[in-house]
Amino acid sequence: MNLDAVRQQFEQIAFDYDGLIPRLIPYYREQHDLILQLIPFETNASIKVLDLGAGTGILSALILQAFPQANVAAFDMAENMLKICQTNLSAFQERLTLQQGNFAEDDFGSGYDLVVSGLAIHHLDGAEKQTLFKKLFQSMNSGGILLIRDIVTGATPRLTEQYEQLWRQYIKANGEDDAACFKSYLEEDIPSSVEEQTNWLAEAGFADAGCHWRYLNFAIFGGVKS
Numbered sequence: 001m002n003l004d005a006v007r008q009q010f011e012q013i014a015f016d017y018d019g020l021i022p023r024l025i026p027y028y029r030e031q032h033d034l035i036l037q038l039i040p041f042e043t044n045a046s047i048k049v050l051d052l053g054a055g056t057g058i059l060s061a062l063i064l065q066a067f068p069q070a071n072v073a074a075f076d077m078a079e080n081m082l083k084i085c086q087t088n089l090s091a092f093q094e095r096l097t098l099q100q101g102n103f104a105e106d107d108f109g110s111g112y113d114l115v116v117s118g119l120a121i122h123h124l125d126g127a128e129k130q131t132l133f134k135k136l137f138q139s140m141n142s143g144g145i146l147l148i149r150d151i152v153t154g155a156t157p158r159l160t161e162q163y164e165q166l167w168r169q170y171i172k173a174n175g176e177d178d179a180a181c182f183k184s185y186l187e188e189d190i191p192s193s194v195e196e197q198t199n200w201l202a203e204a205g206f207a208d209a210g211c212h213w214r215y216l217n218f219a220i221f222g223g224v225k226s
């Protein structure tokens with residue numbers, strides 16, 4: 001994995017990210033409605049939240065708005081993404097902490113009731129994902145929930161290829177350069193299947209490890225720490 005190349009890419013696209021990402025990811029905004037519905041806490045709960053690979057803070061903003069007592073740690077390795085996050089979420093600055101680091105290696109804190117991660121963990125290979133899931137389990141409180149939305153492979157190579165081709169059509173139909181996107185996907189992304197990842201979550205100790213939503217090579221999945 002060339003994590004430095006991934007970081008450089010996000011440093012460069014940070015200022016365009018919020019406008020670009022819904023044109024690259026099918027049902028991007030609709031996924032947010034489901035993520036909020038899957039969070040089991042009362043809206044006035046004082047929850048401690050980690051947004052892993054927070055980027056410009058899209059998921060952090062969602063949670064800070066819906067849970068007025070929540071405190072969110074937005075963790076990301078790209079400085080420019082965090083700069084945009086700070087600007088976008090300035091209204092929430094008292095409940096937001098920005099942390100720069102690599103979640104595969106660095107400490108991201110503990111005591112979390114909710115961990116969300118969007119489109120970030122697929123930059124790790126299978127072994128690194130398994131290590132991260134164990135580290136996430138340790139970082140969470142009992143009763144805590146983990147929700148991951150990410151790019152995934154199909155259950156077979158043929159299905160993966162079919163989903164990837166349909167994904168390219170989506171990108172192209174939105175006027176974006178599907179060939180360039182697909183090239184950087186092949187060079188930098190290491191998606192795993194939902195089935196593998198929910199098994200790894202269960203092995204890490206999570207209960208109710210499962211998939212909540214899926215469309216082609218995108219999924220929302222996770223587990224709870226009982």
Ligand SMILES: C[S@@+](CC[C@H](N)C(=O)[O-])C[C@H]1O[C@@H](n2cnc3c(N)ncnc32)[C@H](O)[C@@H]1O
Pocket residue numbers: 003006007010021052053054055056057058059075076077078081101102103104117118119120121123
């Ligand atoms: C595609 S953006 C996702 C932003 C947002 N979470 C969303 O759902 O739209 C992926 C972000 O993950 C960050 N990222 C990827 N791998 C990381 C790692 N190992 N440690 C910290 N941040 C990472 C990148 O810097 C980037 O900002």
